[in-house]
Amino acid sequence: MSYTHAVFYRAMNLGHRGSPVRGVLEQALRDAGARAVRSFQTNGTVLLDLEVAGSAEALVAAAAPSLAARAGYAGAGLVRSLDELAAAVEGDPFAVTRDERTYRETVTLVDGGAPLPVALPWTDPRDTLDLVAARPGLVLAVVRGGPGAGGDPNGHVERLTGGVATTRTLGTVRRLLAAAAPD
Secondary structure (H helix, E strand, O other), X not given: OOOOEEEEXXXXXXXXXXXXXXXXXXXXXXXXXXXXXXXXXXXXEEEEEEOOOOOHHHHHHHHHHHHHHHHOOOOOEEEEEHHHHHHHHOOOHHHHOOOOOEEEEEEEEEEOOOOOOOOXXXXXXXXXXXXXXXXXXXXXXXXXXXXXXXXXXXHHHHHHHOOEEXXXXXHHHHHHHXXXXXX
C-alpha cells in the first residue's frame, strides 16, 4: 500500500482517557474517506492515503466529530505530505547546533499563527533548546537535558507563533517515512 500523507494528532495517546483506541482512530479516518490508514505508534501519528479527490486536511476535519463522539478526543490533527516531511529531514539539518548535551532532535508541526519571530538558530534563555530550522508549518529543534529537564519545542513554538503545534522526535519521523515506503 502506498501512503501520501501523515496526520500528527496533538496530545493523543491511544487507549488513554480522552483518546481513541487504534481501531476507532483508523475507522474514523476510513469513514471520512481515507483509502488506507495505518496508525503508527501510540502517539497519534497516522499514515494515510486518500480515496477520493480532496485535501487530507478536509478528511481529518471530517473524522473529528466521530473521534469526539466515540472517544472524547477534541484535539487538533496536523497534516503533512510525506514528501514535505522527507524534504524537511533530508541530510543532517541538526548538525548546526548538535553537541554532547543533545538529548533529542525533534520535528514540530505547527498550524496557524505567525511565522517564527526569531532568527534561527535560536536558543531559549535556559539553554535547553535550539530552534534550528523552519519551513512553513514545520520547525526543527535540538533539545538538551534529559527527561523532564529538557527544552520544550512544542511550548516554545506555540508561544512564539500563536499557532497549534505538536512535536515528534526525528527518529519517529524517519521510522514513519520508512514504514510508508512502497514495498
